Amino acid sequence: MSTPAAGRPWIVEPVQQLLIRDLLTRVRAWAPGQTITYRDLREHDYTELLARVDRAAAMLVGLGVRPGDRVAVMDWDSHRYLELFFAVPMLGAVLHTVNVRLTEEQMGWTIRHAEDGVILFHPDFLPAVEGLAPTLPDVRAWVSLSDDGVAPATALPLAGDYEGLLAAQAGAVAGGFAWPDLDENTVATLFYTTGTTGDPKGVFFTHRQIVLHTLAAGATFAAHQHPVGIHAGDAYLPLTPMFHVHAWGIPYLATMLGLKQVYPGRYDPQRLAELITRHGITFSHCVPTLVQMLLHHPAAAGLDYTGLKLVIGGAPLPRGLATAAQARGIRIMGGYGMSETCPVVAAPHWKPEHAAADDDTRLDVLCRTGFAFPLVEARIWGSDDRLVPLGSDQTGELVLRCPWLTAGYHRDEARTRDLWHGGWLHTGDIAHLDREGYIRITDRLKDVIKIGGEWISSQELESALSGHDAVREVAVVARRDPKWDEHPCALVVLREGHTATPRDLGKFLHRFIDEGTIHKRAILTEIRLVEGLPRTSVGKIDKKEIRRRLAAE
């Protein structure tokens, strides 16, 4: 408490660490009776959630989990996953959210790379786990996460099933679990992102980062109600898998705010539509593909989604899709983030002055990439390997600074150096900042199409084509071109009951070219009708696979 020496900064150590357990402090009394629902199988209140988090921690300690240990979870979106979002990091251990849509070989690679000591898995993944077990000598304990509380028959040395193991701890932690005091810079979560080339990359986030992401997302989404905000009366269901960047961190926010929460298990279109309408879900987030499904799946025909607010990420929100969603009562908006960014760093909320704007302008805004959140600095990195000056609308790579970006790729110094080149996190997205300050991503670095030395954005072409009434989905990639180096190739899926020829769609596209909103060389776009598009493990359109197939022709 003494005065600092002259000319020296006056530094005072923090009075308290930023820990995930403190996200739970308030809700214990705020919403003890609020519900957590798992599919049509289970419902309990927050008091029970907190008791189960205590029991899960006692169970993990019983399995030998120590600070720093990595604990792998392989589950669909569930109440169990939510409990482990808290229990594992609150122990000082690291939650590895395994991407269960990877191949068995890739999952094994990530589990070995993370050096997971414990694996908790849904019985759906028993074949994979049994196949992988001989290659995972570091794993000391196996726990099943069954829906019926019965451990599956297996030769694996199972410690037991989650539900039974929790029940066995009820007495021991009836007075509450004695959580350790942690350093806020303790790593809480670890997961892998698969790029276009090379091995998966492990990103990791500390307690401090998850708490800050939760507060900043809360302050931003809540303070900007238009068109999509979050508030204490919302009911939440994730439509982004929990293994994928903590379901965008929203389960942490929803729990801190004491929202009603519904976890849907494996994504089944009919079940999702039913849960959303039956439980009056008002807030969720997903990739565009999932919106397609909510709108067009036969099980969702005629469903009224009024009251549902959706943030769209993982890919741009096409105007056509936004309009279709609005027509079904959904308040929809883009959003931006990536595995490396915890993830949310931007959302295209309307500014107060947009309240008076026309519908077309407002629709335009919510299809933009987003506006940087508080504490987030978004800049453009020029082709001269330097920051583009503020106030310029020059295009380059989007780079970021903010307190919740991954410090690097786990055990990968070379790619960590590239990620943080020049002291900024490099997103790999090609963007500019528009006159109103919104980020406008025009492409992934690798998705830009180079036609005779000119850069054309595949995303601009996709957005334009998606506005045609008959178009349900579209993906544009580069094809080799003997004359122009590359030309755009658009694969189009038509809506049921609609017809359009490639020639019709070409004419439609020419309007944008004539208007000058799309580069004139887009006239070289090759348009093909297809039955469907390949997907990545997290449901995004898999352009790598599309390019592979085209190259193989």
Added chain:
Amino acid sequence: MSTPAAGRPWIVEPVQQLLIRDLLTRVRAWAPGQTITYRDLREHDYTELLARVDRAAAMLVGLGVRPGDRVAVMDWDSHRYLELFFAVPMLGAVLHTVNVRLTEEQMGWTIRHAEDGVILFHPDFLPAVEGLAPTLPDVRAWVSLSDDGVAPATALPLAGDYEGLLAAQAGAVAGGFAWPDLDENTVATLFYTTGTTGDPKGVFFTHRQIVLHTLAAGATFAAHQHPVGIHAGDAYLPLTPMFHVHAWGIPYLATMLGLKQVYPGRYDPQRLAELITRHGITFSHCVPTLVQMLLHHPAAAGLDYTGLKLVIGGAPLPRGLATAAQARGIRIMGGYGMSETCPVVAAPHWKPEHAAADDDTRLDVLCRTGFAFPLVEARIWGSDDRLVPLGSDQTGELVLRCPWLTAGYHRDEARTRDLWHGGWLHTGDIAHLDREGYIRITDRLKDVIKIGGEWISSQELESALSGHDAVREVAVVARRDPKWDEHPCALVVLREGHTATPRDLGKFLHRFIDEGTIHKRAILTEIRLVEGLPRTSVGKIDKKEIRRRLAAE
């Protein structure tokens, strides 16, 4: 990026510090044209605000301000003060917000205790500053903060007037000021709180704490719209002086969100009422006294305050006052914090289930002390010198843990030890947690009245009496009593045009006693009618002075 050793926590250093300058990052492009208004004298936009913050920093460096130096500001609420809220800490220096309502002697004491090296003062305080100057040998530079840009005539060695000094830096920082990279634990602000006994106590807050307070207040006020929330469309005017706990930190939040802001200068009832209605102010915060003034001052007669949301702190919100404010269109709610807590740690937002409650219940909730914010742990410290168990409604001292509490009292180890006794910050407020989890302060430790061994809350008596139609204000204190040790003495100010005798008020009070909502010994309450009540320097009713006068009879 390597894996931690077995059994050891995996610690990763932060990728970015939490700094006040980052609260400005977003708003530069979000709201460049949004306005900052100072009285009827000046209006400029956020672009100009940011440029002026740059110039203020350059000016301070020119005056020799170095990291760790304390810079004293003596001003009414102004655009200048807002600029210095940012410029001084962003340099690594410490902003001492001098309480200009203290006596000259007390102000001098705090300036010497803080060891301020620079003083910026409004000409209204020139006599005080001239009187103090000989007692302040550490002060190296003096700057006037005049409204007209003209330095007052004085024998003091003035460096100049703020406006001219800023203008002189315009060229030098046209490309932006080069802010230093700071440790987030650098102290940003320092100010003094005057207690009932002893010297003033200096509390201080770091960059990290102010950023966290801003995010948590943003997330909480915004996510709970009912009855009082904050959102991006609000217009803000402070009604708590900026020297008093950074005007509750709301100028930082309002700036981060890019709100329209109006600073009223010295609090003049007529001007405040005019500014609120002319600028369509929708969000503010104040002590109950100021609400009284907004409602009952002749200049405010008949004004329509519809759209104004008010958070009330510094003293409980009496039901009678809440009803009167609601009748004038104000959405009003209590709130809780103190100088030691940065300050906001609780507010009595309605829970979602209160949406369906009757008006009386909803009114009851918003007059409670508050519900703890996210990351805030509020507990009760029992008379056995231990925490009261969770779930008990036992009364004791309210104690707190959260990341934005002052680490102690500046250069006062003994009182720092008392403040943090047992690892919890002791508020000095007598409280319990109600069944719904809201904090209910029933008294200050020193305001409890002990009648024959029973504790009676002076605040409960005040709240009851304030419900009488004729009562404008009331203060209850303890008086020595030969038989009962102490008895309550209520000083009542009547509304203009109303009449009531102490006997009428006594009968009114007896109803609460008969109902059992107030302890039966309250029947001993002595009721006196008075013309007015003495105030402390921050506008609270001065019970210390009332007790002194009663004791002197």
